[in-house]
Amino acid sequence: MFIAYAAHKKLTIYQMDVKTAFLNGPLKEEVHVSQPNCFANPEFPDHVYHLRKALYSLKQAPRAWYDKLSSILIKNHFTKGIVDPTLFTRRHGNDILLVQVYVDDIIFGSTNPDFSNPSKLQ
Template sequence: MDVKSAFLHGVINEVVYVNKPPGFEDPLHRDQVYKLDKALYGLHQAPQAWYETLSTHLLNNGFIRGVINCTLFIQEKDGDLLLVQVYVDDIVFGSTNDVLCKSFEKVMKDKFEMSSMEEMKFFLGLQVDQLFDDVKLVSQNAVKSE
């Protein structure tokens, strides 16, 4: 799953000013700048601001953060597990119970605009083949014939 415009959801906790972009300059006030209220793509604080927004949302919805991997979020309900792995704005999730997966999709759609909510075919350059009781990762680029 992919969060659309993820970095724009981030809230920055410091005062940041940016120059006016080309075409928006005021010839009478060339020294004026814009104060940002939220994160913006290209801002070095944007990835961290997005992560804080997402992790707060997940923690507020019953997830716990992984101890070793802080981009892994875990939810346990009635003996079933839901695992959510975040890589910037890409999210991979799986569960021992389909109901937990549907619930997670709703939790995410309620707050963020989402895309790619179907079965995963590719992730981080790897082809993902999912069978009933098996998952196969294929990296064609890693294997070259000579």
């Protein structure tokens, strides 16, 4: 839908993949994991690690990442979609910037090419 809308409105679009996205989300609850075999302390084999941030394969990781990204976008004057909470919009005069999030992939589309280029966003 996003790309069809962008094509219809002649928006400039850019795409990006966020590397290590799931490692950036803080956890809301306490999570403990077993020691990996290669890092296990032989003196304390039953000790566990307390996680401060999400890890890949952790079921909370995608949500923690989305919450972190969402809060950053909202702090930067974006509005979260009511029907689609993964679509964020920001208006600047007559221009609009759309940000569509799908897991760790993000598509930017705007009526102003400078707004949709992730490398130029501040």
